[in-house]
Amino acid sequence: MKKFLGVILFLAVSCCTAVQAKDYHVAARVKEAQAAVDKMIRSKSAAGLAQSVKEGVGVAIFPNVVKAGLIVGGRYGEGLMLRHDPKTGQWYGPAFFSISGGSVGLQIGASSTALVLTVNNEKGMKAFRGGTFTLGADVAAVAGPSGRNSYVGTNINADAPIFSYSITKGV
Known part of the structure; x- marks a missing residue:
């Protein structure tokens, strides 16, 4: 399943790369x-993640x-x-997006997160079409199921429009 996910995403993104290779960004x-x-x-x-994709x-x-903050914080990614x-x-695709936001409160530090959002249904897809939305407020997003048998049987979050997977490093 891991190889399946890698091959699918590699092929899908690679096909689009040749068409848009003129733009370095x-x-x-x-x-x-x-x-x-x-x-x-x-x-x-x-x-x-593979099953969700x-x-x-x-x-x-x-x-x-x-993400970085000292009382006031912000986040940005493309x-x-x-x-x-x-x-x-x-x-x-691909279609290109940026993600940003701010926060106020007790916080200090910085981090970098690789974020993968799998869109499970049309409700989740509509959120991306709207231009601006907040995960968890405008559209429900839950931590995606993990592990080899995570999709077997009933999942309490089966109707969630978006699953999120992330890897974070920082202080």
Whole structure:
């Protein structure tokens, strides 16, 4: 399943790279997304991620979301999204997005997060079409299932529009 996910995402993103290779920023963002997915595949949550991508209607990859704060904080990252038709197996995209936000409160430090959001249904996909939304407020997002058998049986979050997977490093 890990190889399946890697091959699918690599092919989908690679097909689009040739068309848009003229723009260095676009090509760099695609390469960063591929590296983030490769790292995620090697993590313990890869089995759940692969199944979620296979059955979902899309995947958004933000390879480097930087958060920093000292009382007042902020976050910013750029990524891409691929649309998936689970019936035909066809992939479309990429579309390019940025993620940002701010916060106020007791906080200090900085971190960098590779974030992968699997979009499970049309409700989740509509959130990306709107331009601005807040995960957890405007559209429900839950931590994605992990482990080889995470999709077997009933999942309490089965109706969640978006699953999130992340790897964070920082202080």
